[in-house]
Every structure is written in C-alpha cells, then in structure tokens.
Amino acid sequence: MNAKAIDERTTTTGVHPLKFTLWLLIMSIIMMFAAFTSAYIVRREEGNWLEFNLPNGLVLNTVFIVLSSITMQWAYISAKKDNLINLKISLLITFILGSVFLVGQWNVWGELVINKIFFGGPTANPSGSFMYVLTGVHGFHLITGLLFLLIVLISAFQYKVHSKNLVRMELCTTYWHFLSALWVYLYVFLAVYH
Numbered sequence: 001m002n003a004k005a006i007d008e009r010t011t012t013t014g015v016h017p018l019k020f021t022l023w024l025l026i027m028s029i030i031m032m033f034a035a036f037t038s039a040y041i042v043r044r045e046e047g048n049w050l051e052f053n054l055p056n057g058l059v060l061n062t063v064f065i066v067l068s069s070i071t072m073q074w075a076y077i078s079a080k081k082d083n084l085i086n087l088k089i090s091l092l093i094t095f096i097l098g099s100v101f102l103v104g105q106w107n108v109w110g111e112l113v114i115n116k117i118f119f120g121g122p123t124a125n126p127s128g129s130f131m132y133v134l135t136g137v138h139g140f141h142l143i144t145g146l147l148f149l150l151i152v153l154i155s156a157f158q159y160k161v162h163s164k165n166l167v168r169m170e171l172c173t174t175y176w177h178f179l180s181a182l183w184v185y186l187y188v189f190l191a192v193y194h
Contacts, residue, residue: 022171026178029141033182036137037189040130044193050125054194055111061104062187068097069180076173082163084156091153094176098146105139127194134186138179145179148172 043049075090109132112118117128152172155161161169 016167018167018171019174022174026175029178029182032137033134033186036130036134037186037193040134040189041193043126043130048126050117050127051194052115052117052127054190055108057104057108057111058187058190061101061108062184064097064101064104065180065183068094068101069177071097072173072176072180076169079156079161079166079169080163084159084162087161088153088156091149091156095146095149095153098142098149098176102139102142102146105135108135131190134190138183138186141182142179145172145176148175 071090071094075087075094078084078086078090112128112131116123117131118124119129119132149172152161152168155168
C-alpha cells in the first residue's frame with residue numbers, strides 16, 4: 001500500500017483514522033490539564049500557598065506561541081494552494097517560534113529558581129510545584145509538536161505536502177493550534193488564579 005492510499009483511508013464514519021486518533025489524544029490532554037487546574041484551585045484554597053509574581057517571560061512566550069499558530073495557519077493555507085515556497089518558509093518560521101518558546105520556558109524556570117521558587121525540596125511550596133508541572137507538561141507536549149512539525153517540514157522539502165496530500169498538514173496544524181490554545185488557557189488561568 002503506498003503513502004497516498006494510506007492518506008485517503010477513512011473509517012466507516014467518514015473520519016480519517018489518524019484524525020480520529022489525534023482527537024482522542026487531544027481529549028486526553030484536555031482531561032489531564034483539567035485535572036491539574038482543578039487540583040491547583042483546590043490546593044490553593046487549603047492555605048499554605050506562596051504568593052509570588054508570575055515570571056515576566058510568560059507574556060513573551062505567549063506572544064511567541066500565538067505568532068507560531070498564525071504562521072502554522074499560513075503554512076496550511078499555502079499547502080492548500082500548492083504554494084510550496086511559502087509552505088516551507090512558514091513551517092520553518094513556526095518551528096523556530098516553537099523552539100524559541102521552549103527556550104523561553106527554560107528561562108522562566110531559571111527565573112523561578114533565582115527567586116527561590118522550587119519544584120521540590122524542603123523550601124518548596126505547592127504554588128511553585130504547580131507552576132513547574134503546568135509549564136513542564138505543556139512543554140513536553142510542545143516538544144512532541146515540534147517533532148511532528150519537523151516531520152512535516154522534511155516532507156514539505158520532499159514535495160510530499162501539497163493540495164492533494166494534506167493529511168499530515170491537517171493533523172500537524174490541528175495539534176499545533178491546540179497546543180497554542182492550551183498555552184493561552186494556562187497563561188490566563190495562572191494570571192487569574194495565581
């Protein structure tokens with residue numbers, strides 16, 4: 001079975017099996033972060049909650065990830081229009097912005113450490129631990145998104161992403177937009193409940 005035949009398969013419901021799998025993955029990630037943020041609220045109300053200013057880098061990281069979502073949409077539109085030059089450029093920019101976001105998250109953790117906000121240990125507080133967990137688990141999922149994006153970028157340079165073969169591009173775009181929306185939710189949540 002060739003790659004094109006695999007891309008055209010659908011389930012009996014008319015949904016491509018990879019798209020169905022991606023939506024199951026997204027739902028499980030949503031449930032996990034709903035559990036994290038619910039636990040955050042419950043634990044905060046129990047007291048012994050260290051108040052500290054959110055690291056400044058979170059705002060800049062939010063800008064980077066929103067911009068990366070815009071460039072990802074540009075890539076998707078370029079693929080649909082068979083504009084392969086813009087497709088490659090926009091995927092590359094998206095990859096760079098996603099990488100810059102990850103470096104920014106590492107710097108945010110460094111800022112937390114400088115301010116003596118630790119994940120664990122005798123001086124740790126649940127508020128800091130939650131900050132590391134929320135940003136760290138999102139960062140892990142962003143790494144998976146970058147790997148997926150790298151596969152699509154390589155495929156684009158091999159002329160395997162175009163208007164007649166969009167499944168990879170659609171999957172990557174959906175996942176990337178989800179990761180961006182999830183980050184915006186986390187940032188707003190932390191800004192409101194911190």
